[in-house]
Amino acid sequence: MFYAGPLILGFLLGFILGSRIKFNLSSGLNFTTGSYIIIFIAAVIAAYLIGPFPYYLDAPLASGFISALIGIFIGKIVLGRDIKENKENNKENF
Amino acid sequence: MSTILKLFIFPAAIIIFCLGVNTILGGHITPGGGFQGGAIIAGAFIFGAVIYGLKDSPIKFSHDFMAQMESAGALAYVFLGLAGLIFSGFFLYNLGVDLYGIIPPFIKTLFDYPDPINAGIIPYLNFVVGIKVMVGLSAVVIAFLGFKGEFSEDEEEIEEID
Numbered sequence: 001m002f003y004a005g006p007l008i009l010g011f012l013l014g015f016i017l018g019s020r021i022k023f024n025l026s027s028g029l030n031f032t033t034g035s036y037i038i039i040f041i042a043a044v045i046a047a048y049l050i051g052p053f054p055y056y057l058d059a060p061l062a063s064g065f066i067s068a069l070i071g072i073f074i075g076k077i078v079l080g081r082d083i084k085e086n087k088e089n090n091k092e093n094f
Numbered sequence: 095m096s097t098i099l100k101l102f103i104f105p106a107a108i109i110i111f112c113l114g115v116n117t118i119l120g121g122h123i124t125p126g127g128g129f130q131g132g133a134i135i136a137g138a139f140i141f142g143a144v145i146y147g148l149k150d151s152p153i154k155f156s157h158d159f160m161a162q163m164e165s166a167g168a169l170a171y172v173f174l175g176l177a178g179l180i181f182s183g184f185f186l187y188n189l190g191v192d193l194y195g196i197i198p199p200f201i202k203t204l205f206d207y208p209d210p211i212n213a214g215i216i217p218y219l220n221f222v223v224g225i226k227v228m229v230g231l232s233a234v235v236i237a238f239l240g241f242k243g244e245f246s247e248d249e250e251e252i253e254e255i256d
Binding site: 003005006008009012013014016017018019020021022023026027029031032035038039040043046047050053054056057062064065066068069072083 | 098100102105108109111112113115116118119120123124135146150152153154157159180207208209210211217224225256
Protein backbone atom coordinates (compact mmCIF):
# COMPACT_ATOMS: atom_id res chain seq x y z
CA MET A 1 0.00 0.00 0.00
CA PHE A 2 1.30 3.43 -0.96
CA TYR A 3 0.61 6.56 1.04
CA ALA A 4 -0.88 9.16 -1.30
CA GLY A 5 0.24 12.27 0.61
CA PRO A 6 3.95 12.47 -0.26
CA LEU A 7 3.31 11.08 -3.74
CA ILE A 8 0.81 13.82 -4.68
CA LEU A 9 2.49 16.77 -2.97
CA GLY A 10 5.94 15.67 -4.15
CA PHE A 11 4.70 15.36 -7.71
CA LEU A 12 3.08 18.81 -7.52
CA LEU A 13 6.23 20.52 -6.26
CA GLY A 14 8.36 18.63 -8.78
CA PHE A 15 6.02 19.58 -11.60
CA ILE A 16 6.22 23.26 -10.62
CA LEU A 17 10.02 23.10 -10.57
CA GLY A 18 10.27 21.07 -13.78
CA SER A 19 8.14 23.58 -15.63
CA ARG A 20 10.80 26.23 -14.90
CA ILE A 21 13.63 24.29 -16.57
CA LYS A 22 14.11 26.10 -19.86
CA PHE A 23 17.35 25.99 -21.73
CA ASN A 24 18.54 29.05 -23.56
CA LEU A 25 19.54 27.62 -26.92
CA SER A 26 22.22 30.25 -27.42
CA SER A 27 23.95 29.34 -24.14
CA GLY A 28 25.68 26.30 -25.64
CA LEU A 29 24.42 23.95 -22.93
CA ASN A 30 23.36 20.61 -24.30
CA PHE A 31 21.96 17.89 -22.03
CA THR A 32 20.84 14.89 -24.07
CA THR A 33 18.27 12.22 -23.21
CA GLY A 34 21.13 10.04 -22.00
CA SER A 35 22.12 12.61 -19.41
CA TYR A 36 18.55 12.67 -18.09
CA ILE A 37 18.64 8.89 -17.78
CA ILE A 38 21.88 9.15 -15.79
CA ILE A 39 20.26 11.78 -13.55
CA PHE A 40 17.28 9.46 -13.02
CA ILE A 41 19.49 6.51 -12.04
CA ALA A 42 21.57 8.68 -9.70
CA ALA A 43 18.41 10.06 -8.09
CA VAL A 44 16.93 6.59 -7.57
CA ILE A 45 20.17 5.51 -5.87
CA ALA A 46 20.03 8.66 -3.71
CA ALA A 47 16.40 7.93 -2.80
CA TYR A 48 17.32 4.37 -1.82
CA LEU A 49 20.18 5.61 0.37
CA ILE A 50 17.98 8.27 2.00
CA GLY A 51 15.31 5.68 2.73
CA PRO A 52 11.68 6.17 3.72
CA PHE A 53 10.46 8.39 6.55
CA PRO A 54 9.90 6.78 9.95
CA TYR A 55 6.61 4.78 10.10
CA TYR A 56 6.39 4.73 6.28
CA LEU A 57 6.42 1.06 5.41
CA ASP A 58 5.21 1.32 1.82
CA ALA A 59 8.54 1.28 -0.03
CA PRO A 60 12.25 0.85 0.76
CA LEU A 61 13.09 4.25 -0.78
CA ALA A 62 12.05 7.87 -0.26
CA SER A 63 8.70 8.01 -2.09
CA GLY A 64 8.49 11.83 -1.97
CA PHE A 65 11.95 12.08 -3.53
CA ILE A 66 11.02 9.77 -6.41
CA SER A 67 7.65 11.44 -7.05
CA ALA A 68 9.39 14.85 -7.10
CA LEU A 69 11.87 13.50 -9.65
CA ILE A 70 9.06 12.17 -11.85
CA GLY A 71 7.25 15.50 -11.45
CA ILE A 72 10.35 17.42 -12.55
CA PHE A 73 10.73 15.31 -15.69
CA ILE A 74 7.04 15.50 -16.60
CA GLY A 75 6.97 19.25 -15.88
CA LYS A 76 10.02 19.72 -18.09
CA ILE A 77 8.44 17.71 -20.91
CA VAL A 78 5.02 19.37 -20.68
CA LEU A 79 5.82 23.01 -19.91
CA GLY A 80 9.59 23.47 -19.91
CA ARG A 81 10.16 24.57 -23.46
CA ASP A 82 13.58 25.79 -24.51
CA ILE A 83 14.04 29.45 -25.30
CA LYS A 84 15.26 30.64 -28.65
CA GLU A 85 17.87 33.32 -28.49
CA ASN A 86 17.24 37.02 -28.45
CA LYS A 87 18.01 39.62 -25.85
CA GLU A 88 14.47 40.90 -25.47
CA ASN A 89 13.23 37.37 -24.82
CA ASN A 90 15.85 36.93 -22.13
CA LYS A 91 14.77 40.13 -20.43
CA GLU A 92 11.18 38.89 -20.36
CA ASN A 93 12.21 35.68 -18.66
CA PHE A 94 13.68 37.48 -15.71
CA MET B 95 32.99 29.23 -14.94
CA SER B 96 34.77 26.02 -15.81
CA THR B 97 33.32 23.35 -18.08
CA ILE B 98 33.34 20.79 -15.28
CA LEU B 99 31.10 22.98 -13.16
CA LYS B 100 28.80 23.64 -16.10
CA LEU B 101 28.45 19.90 -16.70
CA PHE B 102 27.92 19.06 -13.04
CA ILE B 103 25.63 21.77 -11.70
CA PHE B 104 22.43 21.13 -13.66
CA PRO B 105 22.18 17.41 -12.76
CA ALA B 106 23.17 18.23 -9.19
CA ALA B 107 20.50 20.95 -9.05
CA ILE B 108 17.80 18.47 -10.07
CA ILE B 109 18.83 16.05 -7.33
CA ILE B 110 19.01 18.92 -4.80
CA PHE B 111 15.49 19.94 -5.87
CA CYS B 112 14.30 16.42 -5.02
CA LEU B 113 16.11 16.56 -1.68
CA GLY B 114 14.41 19.87 -0.89
CA VAL B 115 10.99 18.45 -1.75
CA ASN B 116 11.73 15.42 0.40
CA THR B 117 12.68 17.71 3.29
CA ILE B 118 9.42 19.65 2.91
CA LEU B 119 7.35 16.48 2.84
CA GLY B 120 9.01 15.08 5.94
CA GLY B 121 8.63 18.24 8.00
CA HIS B 122 6.00 16.75 10.30
CA ILE B 123 7.91 13.59 11.08
CA THR B 124 11.65 14.28 10.66
CA PRO B 125 13.93 17.31 11.12
CA GLY B 126 13.26 19.84 8.41
CA GLY B 127 10.08 21.38 7.10
CA GLY B 128 8.83 24.09 4.81
CA PHE B 129 11.49 26.70 5.47
CA GLN B 130 14.42 24.31 5.35
CA GLY B 131 13.21 22.51 2.24
CA GLY B 132 12.40 25.78 0.50
CA ALA B 133 15.88 27.04 1.34
CA ILE B 134 17.42 23.86 -0.14
CA ILE B 135 15.44 24.32 -3.37
CA ALA B 136 16.42 27.99 -3.51
CA GLY B 137 20.02 26.87 -2.96
CA ALA B 138 19.84 24.65 -6.05
CA PHE B 139 18.46 27.56 -8.07
CA ILE B 140 21.19 29.88 -6.77
CA PHE B 141 23.78 27.22 -7.65
CA GLY B 142 22.64 27.36 -11.29
CA ALA B 143 22.30 31.14 -11.39
CA VAL B 144 25.83 31.66 -10.05
CA ILE B 145 27.50 29.09 -12.29
CA TYR B 146 25.66 29.66 -15.59
CA GLY B 147 24.77 33.30 -15.04
CA LEU B 148 21.28 34.66 -14.67
CA LYS B 149 20.66 34.82 -18.42
CA ASP B 150 21.89 31.36 -19.39
CA SER B 151 20.75 29.43 -16.33
CA PRO B 152 18.52 26.48 -17.33
CA ILE B 153 16.37 27.04 -14.23
CA LYS B 154 14.41 30.20 -14.83
CA PHE B 155 12.23 31.81 -12.17
CA SER B 156 10.42 34.64 -13.92
CA HIS B 157 8.99 37.64 -12.08
CA ASP B 158 5.42 36.50 -12.75
CA PHE B 159 6.15 32.98 -11.57
CA MET B 160 7.65 34.22 -8.32
CA ALA B 161 4.78 36.62 -7.70
CA GLN B 162 2.22 33.87 -8.32
CA MET B 163 3.95 31.33 -6.11
CA GLU B 164 4.50 33.82 -3.29
CA SER B 165 0.85 34.88 -3.40
CA ALA B 166 -0.45 31.33 -3.67
CA GLY B 167 1.64 30.20 -0.71
CA ALA B 168 0.54 33.07 1.51
CA LEU B 169 -3.11 32.72 0.52
CA ALA B 170 -3.13 28.96 1.09
CA TYR B 171 -1.64 29.47 4.56
CA VAL B 172 -4.29 32.06 5.44
CA PHE B 173 -7.08 29.87 4.04
CA LEU B 174 -5.93 26.89 6.12
CA GLY B 175 -5.97 29.16 9.17
CA LEU B 176 -9.39 30.54 8.31
CA ALA B 177 -10.75 27.02 7.74
CA GLY B 178 -9.80 26.24 11.32
CA LEU B 179 -11.44 29.45 12.49
CA ILE B 180 -14.64 28.71 10.61
CA PHE B 181 -15.07 25.06 11.58
CA SER B 182 -13.70 25.09 15.12
CA GLY B 183 -13.45 28.70 16.30
CA PHE B 184 -9.65 28.59 16.52
CA PHE B 185 -7.34 30.09 13.90
CA LEU B 186 -5.02 27.43 12.39
CA TYR B 187 -6.80 24.66 14.33
CA ASN B 188 -5.50 21.29 13.15
CA LEU B 189 -8.69 20.11 11.46
CA GLY B 190 -7.23 16.81 10.29
CA VAL B 191 -6.40 15.69 13.82
CA ASP B 192 -9.21 17.37 15.83
CA LEU B 193 -7.73 16.97 19.31
CA TYR B 194 -10.77 18.55 21.00
CA GLY B 195 -13.33 16.48 19.04
CA ILE B 196 -15.36 19.52 18.02
CA ILE B 197 -15.68 19.25 14.24
CA PRO B 198 -17.75 16.98 11.97
CA PRO B 199 -16.05 13.78 10.78
CA PHE B 200 -16.19 14.63 7.07
CA ILE B 201 -14.27 17.87 7.67
CA LYS B 202 -11.68 15.89 9.60
CA THR B 203 -11.33 13.43 6.71
CA LEU B 204 -11.08 16.28 4.22
CA PHE B 205 -8.12 17.93 5.95
CA ASP B 206 -6.32 14.76 7.01
CA TYR B 207 -3.01 14.20 5.25
CA PRO B 208 -2.95 10.64 3.89
CA ASP B 209 0.04 9.13 5.62
CA PRO B 210 0.56 6.62 8.47
CA ILE B 211 0.72 9.10 11.37
CA ASN B 212 -2.32 11.36 10.69
CA ALA B 213 -0.54 14.71 10.85
CA GLY B 214 -3.60 16.72 9.83
CA ILE B 215 -2.86 20.06 8.18
CA ILE B 216 0.80 20.30 9.25
CA PRO B 217 2.20 18.85 5.95
CA TYR B 218 0.00 21.23 3.99
CA LEU B 219 1.35 24.16 5.98
CA ASN B 220 4.89 22.90 5.31
CA PHE B 221 4.08 22.67 1.61
CA VAL B 222 2.85 26.26 1.28
CA VAL B 223 5.65 27.64 3.46
CA GLY B 224 8.13 25.73 1.29
CA ILE B 225 6.78 27.36 -1.86
CA LYS B 226 6.96 30.81 -0.29
CA VAL B 227 10.50 30.41 1.00
CA MET B 228 11.68 28.88 -2.28
CA VAL B 229 10.67 31.88 -4.36
CA GLY B 230 11.44 34.41 -1.61
CA LEU B 231 15.09 33.44 -1.24
CA SER B 232 15.48 33.05 -5.01
CA ALA B 233 14.07 36.54 -5.54
CA VAL B 234 16.71 38.01 -3.24
CA VAL B 235 19.53 36.41 -5.22
CA ILE B 236 17.99 37.36 -8.58
CA ALA B 237 17.79 40.96 -7.37
CA PHE B 238 21.43 40.88 -6.26
CA LEU B 239 22.65 39.33 -9.53
CA GLY B 240 20.60 41.77 -11.59
CA PHE B 241 21.89 44.70 -9.59
CA LYS B 242 25.46 43.56 -10.13
CA GLY B 243 24.89 43.60 -13.90
CA GLU B 244 23.44 47.09 -13.84
CA PHE B 245 26.26 48.30 -11.65
CA SER B 246 28.94 46.97 -13.99
CA GLU B 247 27.23 48.65 -16.96
CA ASP B 248 27.25 51.95 -15.10
CA GLU B 249 30.89 51.44 -14.26
CA GLU B 250 31.65 50.87 -17.93
CA GLU B 251 29.79 54.05 -18.83
CA ILE B 252 31.77 56.01 -16.25
CA GLU B 253 35.01 54.55 -17.60
CA GLU B 254 33.99 55.48 -21.14
CA ILE B 255 33.26 59.05 -20.04
CA ASP B 256 36.62 59.25 -18.28
